[in-house]
Amino acid sequence: MRIDFHVHSRYSERPSQWILQKIGCPESFTDPMQLYRIAKSKGMSHVTITDHNTIAGALEIAHLPDTFISEEVTTYFPEDRCKLHVLAHDITEAQHRDIQALRENVFDLVAYFRKENILHVSAHPLYSLNGKLSAVHFEKMLLLFNNFELNGARNDRENECVRMVIDSLEPKDIERLANVHDIAPFHPAPWQKKFFGGSDDHSSLNIGRAHTEIIGTASMSEFLAAPQRFNTIPHVHAATPRTMAHNLYGIAYQFYKNKFNLGRYTDKDTLMRFLDRSLRADLDDAAEPKAFMRRIYSLWHYRGRKKRTAGAELSLPALLQEETRKLIEDNPDLFPPKGKGEVDGGLQETRWFEFVNRAANRVTLHFADHLMDHLSGANVFDIFRTIGSAGGLYTMLAPYFVAYTLFSKDKAISEEILRRFKTPLPVGSGDGSQRIAHFTDTFYEINGVALTLQQHVKLARKNNKHLTIITCSADNPSEPGVRNFSPIGTYQLPEYEAQKIFYPPLLEMLDYCYDNRFSSIHTATPGPIGLAALAISRILKLPISGTYHTSLPQYAQVLTGDEAIEDITWRYILWYYDQMDVIYAPSQSTKDELVSKGIAPKKIRVYPRGIDTENFHPGHRNGFYKKRYLLEDGIKILYVGRVSKEKNLHLLAEAFKQLSPTRKGVHLVIVGEGPYLEEMRRTMAGYPCLFAGCLNGETLAAAYASSDLFVFPSTTDTFGNVVLEAQASGLPVIVTDQGGPCENILHGQTGITVPGNDIAALKDAVSQLLEAPARLREMGAAARIYMEERSFEAAFLRSWKMFEEHPAATAQKKSA
Numbered sequence: 001m002r003i004d005f006h007v008h009s010r011y012s013e014r015p016s017q018w019i020l021q022k023i024g025c026p027e028s029f030t031d032p033m034q035l036y037r038i039a040k041s042k043g044m045s046h047v048t049i050t051d052h053n054t055i056a057g058a059l060e061i062a063h064l065p066d067t068f069i070s071e072e073v074t075t076y077f078p079e080d081r082c083k084l085h086v087l088a089h090d091i092t093e094a095q096h097r098d099i100q101a102l103r104e105n106v107f108d109l110v111a112y113f114r115k116e117n118i119l120h121v122s123a124h125p126l127y128s129l130n131g132k133l134s135a136v137h138f139e140k141m142l143l144l145f146n147n148f149e150l151n152g153a154r155n156d157r158e159n160e161c162v163r164m165v166i167d168s169l170e171p172k173d174i175e176r177l178a179n180v181h182d183i184a185p186f187h188p189a190p191w192q193k194k195f196f197g198g199s200d201d202h203s204s205l206n207i208g209r210a211h212t213e214i215i216g217t218a219s220m221s222e223f224l225a226a227p228q229r230f231n232t233i234p235h236v237h238a239a240t241p242r243t244m245a246h247n248l249y250g251i252a253y254q255f256y257k258n259k260f261n262l263g264r265y266t267d268k269d270t271l272m273r274f275l276d277r278s279l280r281a282d283l284d285d286a287a288e289p290k291a292f293m294r295r296i297y298s299l300w301h302y303r304g305r306k307k308r309t310a311g312a313e314l315s316l317p318a319l320l321q322e323e324t325r326k327l328i329e330d331n332p333d334l335f336p337p338k339g340k341g342e343v344d345g346g347l348q349e350t351r352w353f354e355f356v357n358r359a360a361n362r363v364t365l366h367f368a369d370h371l372m373d374h375l376s377g378a379n380v381f382d383i384f385r386t387i388g389s390a391g392g393l394y395t396m397l398a399p400y401f402v403a404y405t406l407f408s409k410d411k412a413i414s415e416e417i418l419r420r421f422k423t424p425l426p427v428g429s430g431d432g433s434q435r436i437a438h439f440t441d442t443f444y445e446i447n448g449v450a451l452t453l454q455q456h457v458k459l460a461r462k463n464n465k466h467l468t469i470i471t472c473s474a475d476n477p478s479e480p481g482v483r484n485f486s487p488i489g490t491y492q493l494p495e496y497e498a499q500k501i502f503y504p505p506l507l508e509m510l511d512y513c514y515d516n517r518f519s520s521i522h523t524a525t526p527g528p529i530g531l532a533a534l535a536i537s538r539i540l541k542l543p544i545s546g547t548y549h550t551s552l553p554q555y556a557q558v559l560t561g562d563e564a565i566e567d568i569t570w571r572y573i574l575w576y577y578d579q580m581d582v583i584y585a586p587s588q589s590t591k592d593e594l595v596s597k598g599i600a601p602k603k604i605r606v607y608p609r610g611i612d613t614e615n616f617h618p619g620h621r622n623g624f625y626k627k628r629y630l631l632e633d634g635i636k637i638l639y640v641g642r643v644s645k646e647k648n649l650h651l652l653a654e655a656f657k658q659l660s661p662t663r664k665g666v667h668l669v670i671v672g673e674g675p676y677l678e679e680m681r682r683t684m685a686g687y688p689c690l691f692a693g694c695l696n697g698e699t700l701a702a703a704y705a706s707s708d709l710f711v712f713p714s715t716t717d718t719f720g721n722v723v724l725e726a727q728a729s730g731l732p733v734i735v736t737d738q739g740g741p742c743e744n745i746l747h748g749q750t751g752i753t754v755p756g757n758d759i760a761a762l763k764d765a766v767s768q769l770l771e772a773p774a775r776l777r778e779m780g781a782a783a784r785i786y787m788e789e790r791s792f793e794a795a796f797l798r799s800w801k802m803f804e805e806h807p808a809a810t811a812q813k814k815s816a
Contacts, residue, residue, distance in 0.1 A: 001045045001046060001213070001214040001217070001218060001220065001223070002043055002044050002045050002046075002208075002211050002212070002213050002214075002235075003044055003045065003046045003047075003048065003211060003212050003214070004039055004042075004044055004047075004048075004197075004198055004199050004201070004207060004208050004210065004211040004212075005048065005050070005070075005087060005089065005121065005149070005196050005197070005198040005211070005212055006050050006072070006087055006123060006149060006151070006152075006196075006198025006199060006200045006201075006210075007035060007039070007048070007049060007050060007198070007199055007200070007201045007207055008027065008028040008030065008049070008050065008051055008052070008057075008072075008200070008201060008202045009028055009030050009031065009032045009035050009049050009051055009057035009060075010026060010028055010029050010030055010031060010032075010057070011028075011032075011049075011051040011054050011056040011057040012026065012027040012028040012051040012052045012054075012057075012072075012202065013026045013027065013052075014026075014027060014052065015027040015251075016129070017248060017402055020248065020251060020252065025251060025252055025255040026251075026255070027052070027202055027251070028051075028201075028202040028203065028251065029203070029204075029251055029254040029255050029258065030201075030202070030203065030204040030254075032049060032057045032058075032060040032061050033060065033061065034204060034281075035047070035049060035057075035061075035204065035207065036061045036064060036067070038204055038207045038208075038281050039207050039208055042207055042208030043208065044207075044208055044211060045066060045218075046066040046067065046068065046220050047061065047064075047066060047067050048067060048068050048069070048070040048089065049061065049070065050070045050071055050072040050087055050198075051071060051072065052071075052072050052074060053071060053072070053073060053074055053100060053103070054071060055069050055070070055071050055091070055093065055096045058070055058071070059093075066220070068089065068090045068220060068224070069090065069091055069092070069093075069096075070087065070088060070089045070090065070091065071087075071088055071091065071096060071099070072085050072086070072087055072088075072123060073085065073086045073087075073088055073099055073103050073109065074103060074129075075103045075104070075105070075106040075109050076103075076104060076105065076106060077106055077137060077140070078104075078105045078106075078107070080132055081130070081132065082130065082132035082133055082134075082137050083129040083130040083132070084106065084122070084123075084125070084129065084133070084137070084141070085122075085123040085124065085129065086106075086109065086110075086113075086120050086121065086122060086123060086145075087120065087121040087122075087123050087149065087196075087198070088113065088118055088119075088120050089118070089119040089120070089121070089224065090118070090119060090220075090224045091118055095116060095118065098112060099112065106144065107144070110144050110145070110186075114186055117225075119147070119224055119227055120145070120147065121145070121147040121148065121149050121196050121198075122141050122144075122145040122147065122148050122149060123149045123151065123198070123200070124149060124151040124153075124154050124158070124200065125138060125141055125145075125148055125149070125162055126138065126154075126158040126161060126162060126410055126413055126414055126417070127151070127154055127158065127410060128409070128410055128413065133410075133413060134413065134416075135413060135416045135417045135420055136181075138413075138417055139177050139180070139181060139420075140177075140181050140183060142165075142166075142169070142174070142177060142190075142193075143174070143177055143178060143181060143183040143184075143185050143190065144183065144186075145193075146186075146187045146190065146193050146194065146228075147193065147194045147195075147196055147227075148162055148166060148193055148194070148195055148196070149195070149196050149197070149198050150162065150163065150195050150196070150197050150198075150210065150234045150236045151198060151200050151210065151236075151239075152197065152198060152199035152200055152201070152206060152209045152210025152236050152237065152239055153199065153200035153201070153202075153206070153210075153239050153243065153244060153247070154200070154239060154407075155239070155407045155410070156236075156238035156239065156240075157411065157414055158410060158414055159236060159238075161414040161417055161418055161423075163195065164418065164423045164424075165417060165418065165421045165423055166193050166195075168421060168423055169191040169192075169193070169421075170191055171191055173191065173421070174190045174191045194227070194228075194232050195232060195234045196212045196232060196234055197210040197211050197212045197234030197235050197236045198210055198211070198212070199211065201247070202247055202251055203246075203247040203248075203250035203251045203254070203279075203281075204250070204254075204280065204281040205246060205247060205250045205279070205280075205281055205348065206239075206243065206247065207281070209236075209237050209239075210234070210235065210236040210237060211234075211235055212232050212233065212234055212235070213232070213233040213234075213235060214230055214231070214232055214233075215230060215231040215232075215233065216229070216230045216231060217230055237346065240349075240407070241400065241403035241404040241406075241407045241511075241514060242349045242350070242352075242353050242400075242403070242511070243349050243403075244399075244402075244403035244406065244407065245349075245352075245353075245356075245399040245400040245402070245403040246279075246348065246349040246352050246353075248399035248402065248403065249279055249352065249356075249399050250279040250280065252399075253275055253276075253279040253280065254279070254280060257276075257280075263276075270325060270328055270329070271321065271324055271325050271328065274328050274334075274335060274355075277335070278348065278351065278352050278355070279352070323359055323362040323363055323366075324355075324359045326362075327355065327358050327359055327362065328355075331358070334351055334354060334355050334358075353400075353507070353511075356396070356397070356400070356507070357505065357507045357508060359396075360396060360397055360506075360507060361488035361489075361505055362488075363396075364488060364489075364503065364506075365488050365489035365503060397506075397507065400507060400510070401539050404510055404511075404514055404539050404540060405539050405540070405541065407514070408514065408539070408540045408541050408542075409541055434465075434466065434519050434520060434800075434803055434804050435466040435468075435516070435517060435518045435519045435520075436466065436467050436468070436518065436519070436520055436521075436522055436803060437468050437470050437513055437516070437518040437520075437521050437522070437533075437536075438453070438456075438467060438468065438469050438470065438522045438523075438524065439470045439471070439521065439522065439523045439524065439525065439529050439530060439532065439533035440453060440469060440470075440471050440523075440524040440525055440529065441471065441472070441473075441501075441502065441524075441525040441527050441528075441529045441530070442471075442524075442525070443469055443471045443473070443476075443482065443484075444471075444473055444476045444484075447641075447642065447721075449524065449549055449550075449721070451721070452609070452610075452721060452792075453469055453524075455610075455612060455792045455796070456469075456796055457469055457480075457481040457482060458481075459792065459793055459796045459797075460481060460796075460800075461480065461481055462793075463793075463796075463797065463800075465800055467481060468481060468482070468483055468516065468518070469481060469482045469483070470483050470485070470509065470512075470513075470529075470533075471483075471484050471485070471529065472484065472485045472486075472487050472502045472503075472504040472505075472528075472529050473487065473502055474486065474487055474490065474502070483512060485504055485505055485508055485509060485512075486505070487502035487503055487504060487505075488503045488504070488505050489502075489503045490502055490503070491503070501527060501528060502528065502529070503528050504528055504529050504532045506532050506535060506536075509532050509536060510535075510536050510539060510540075513536050513540060513542075514540060518540075518542060519542070519543075520542055520543045520544065520545065520803070521533050521536060521537040521542050521543070521544040521545075522544070522545050522546065522547070522803070523544065523545075523546045523547070523580075524546070524547045524549065526546075526552065526572070526573055526576040526577070530546070530576065531576075534576070534579055543581045544579070544580055544581055545580055545581055545582040545583070545584060545803070546576075546577055546580040546582075546583055546584070547583075547584045547585075547586070547607070548573075548577055548583055548584070548585055548586075548590060548594065548718065549586050549718050549719060550718060551590075551716040551717070551718055551739070552569055552573055553566045553567075553569040553570040553573060554566070554646065554715075554716040556569040570597065574594075574597055574598060574599065577594070577599060578599060578603075580603070581603075582603060582604075582605060583599065583603050583604045583605070584604075584605055584606075584607040584799075584802070585604050585605070585606050585607070585718070586606070586607065586609060586718050586719035586740050587606065587718060587719055587739070587740030587743045587744075588606055588743055589718075589738075589739060589740055589742070589743060590606075590718040590719075590739075590740055591604045591606055605802060607798075607799050607802055608790075608794075608795040608798045608799055609719060609721065609724065609744075609790070609795055610724075610790050610791055610792040610793070610794060610795025610796060611721075611724040611725060611728045611787055611790055611791070611792060611795075612728075612791075612792050613728050613787055613788055613790075613791050613792075615697075615701050616701055616704060616705075616724075616725045616726075616728035616729045616787075617701070617705065617728065617729065617730075617784075618705055618729060618730030618780070618784055619705070620698075620701045620702045620704070620705035620706075620729070621702075621705040621706050621730075622702055622705070622706060623706065624699075624702040624703055624705075624706035625667075625669070625690070625703075625706055628699075629690055629692070631667060631690065632665070633665075634664075634665030634666060634667060635663075635665060635666040635667070635708045635709070635770060636667050636669050636706065636707040636708050636709075637656070637666065637667065637668050637669065637707070637708070637709050637710075637711055637766065638669045638671065638703065638704065638707035638708075638709065638710050638711070638726070638731070639652060639668070639669070639670050639671065639672075639710070639711055639712065640671040640672060640700070640703075640704070640710075640722045640725070640726070641671075641672050641712070641714075641722050642672055642673075642674040643670060643672045643673055643674035643675070643676050643677040643680060644674040644675050644676045645675075645676050646714070646716050647674075647676075647712075647713065647714040647716070647717075648713040648714055648715060648736075648756075648757065649670075649676055649680060649713070650676070650680070650683070651713050651757065651759050651762060652668075652711060652713045652762065653680055653683050653684055653689075654759050655759050655762045655763040655766065656668045656684075656687065656689070656766075657683075657684070657687060658759075658763055659763050659766060659767065660687050660688065663767075663770060666688065666770065667688045667689070667690055668684070668687070668688065668689045668690070669689075669690045669692055669703070669707060670689065670690070670691050670692065671692045671693070671694070671695050671700070671703055672693075672694060673693060673694055677691070700725075701729065704725060704726055704729035704731060705729045705730065707726075707729075707731055708731070708776065708780075709731060709732060709733075709734070709766065709769055709770075709776065710722075710723070710726035710727075710731040710732070710733040710734070710751075711733070711734045711762070711766065712726075712733065712734070712735050712736075712741055713734075713735075713736060713762055714735075714736065714739060714741065715736050715738035715739055715756035715757060716738075716739060717739045717740055717741055718739060718740045719740040719741070719744070720735065720739070720740055720741030720744060723735060723741045723744045723745065724744055724787060724790065726783075727744075727745065727750055727751070727783035727784065727786060727787045728783075728784065728787040728788075729784075730780040730781065730783060730784045731780055731783060732750060732751045732752075732769060732776060732779030732780050732783055733745055733750065733751035733752075733783065734751060734752050734753075734754060734762070734765045734766065734769075735751065735752075735753055735754075736753070736754055736755065736756035736757075737753050737754065737755055737756055738756035739756075745783075746782070746786060749779065749782050749786075750779055750782050750783035750786050751779060751783065752765045752768070752769070
């Protein structure tokens, strides 16, 4: 015999998910007769219905062959009102009334089941229905129940935990639990228990996906009279958040289809036909309209609609309809074939996930571009209007957000139970190690942050640390330790042509993070990728930390010249970083700035930064400039970094122009690219200034080591990794007294600190060092010694220890 012991009909009226409550939808919308037909078509030999605290659905099919009456009973532990569900099978109407009278107390209820010899099963035993379930409650269940469900709608992690613990039970375990909880087990061999499989279907899409095979009898009455005599084999296709979300969409669609009589459109409209096939288990064999007539109708309807909306900015519903229709027409592989569907539902939910993901990406791209256009123009009212409209996307994606949240929330209980019973934990779970997903929008670029992250990936692998960089950029492959997602769109900043903003695919990132069981999220950007990281941390209930490494408000002011834009940017930055459990600042000055803006000091930690002291080394001095650029010997003043005004390169240019006439044989070397490059070329025309472009690897190391002095005039950098690279290469450095770089030198020993935005001070500092070659060399040697204490690996391991010890991660460990 094959039976799905847990399935719901439209008589399960009270939804537990808020999204169904919001639209006034019942928990299930499956008609009992339809349920019976689907179960039989999926190979079930017998059919029952387990609605919540009612047998009305089961009674509707009780006259049919191979059926029996059941229900799912809501009951409670009396000491703390912890809620749990129990399946009661093959009951009478009188027994149903008794059950309802007794269900407030699980001990009374189970005693009644035993007295009446009613087959009862603990349903989804590790699903916390009202947030009160603990390992202690599960231990009591082991004493109360002999039958446990492996649930087809729940996380496979929970099913595996139940199976592993029960399979490991010995008489001494039951004796210990009975003494601890003062509960006498009822069964003769209470350590020997049976598993039952049930789909827990609410949408008709997954009936039979999980079921029980009963070996040794073909008689249901014989089995129910003495279930302990027969072998039960649960067959459970693991559910995922995709499964639950697909069910929620299915329930909502079936509700609306019935409420608004949408069935009259399914033969005429491509979108409606797609929804009907994707979100409903249809066994009707009614012939579809002929293909020719259907295409004529669709073509007419599409052209008419297109004409009506041309030239107008679409509302969210209209835009969604437009984009989904195009998506279906352009991707016929998404269209489910007509028929009964797959038994395991896997292909159906995969198709639906792909459809929702692509549709949401198209609509997101539309709204994101509008938002960025409004931001660039500082159109405040249009900004809020666009945000309000795009907020409707949350409703569209809410079933997935709900599903991933529910599948994540009971992880700690499972792991605590496994520890209590000394059962091995699943790989990557609860072993005390951190599995960090590090979100960044700069990994493949040539800048200090990107180079540091690239080193971190290598060092994580070397030191067996679980670090995964998650980024989003075009035309870059993933690699070990790096997961690069293809962007759904790209926005070109008009003020900064070299800088692009990539829009990340949120659902794909969420699915990836769930599958990889990360223990915490770290974000290194407040941009779209950082917003995705924040959303994912909230949905998966993971601690989140963030690095503040770029002074975006100051950059915004320099690039736009608009103080209002700077103010808006600051407001956003402070909101974003205040969402973090911990903020990592690259320097004390950055921490002080954030504190002055209102961020709590206890939230901010200054983290160590390191340098590749082997790559950046004085030994690479090799006459690089003469060989490559035919520059004569002489003093080389070096700048490395983004060539842009926010780095104060216009001040450096002016200082060098004033200095150059009195200093023969001195060259200014600019390494890097950026929006100020062409203007600076014109400014420096006729002066001994070399624009070397972007250099990396050995050539960059040689450029540093073959120079004599490093100048970094920026006042907006939070750290300045290039300052470390220069000192490691044996160069004295000149920096300003604003920002993080001044914290990375020893003033008077490895370099000089000058007032920010002061051309005269910058020129005088350069002159002082050029006039004292011996001091220049001494500072360079001291700089190298200073950097030898700050290797990449040492800094990485100190940073990793900080991650493991930050309050959010520690709290998560304790809860586990």
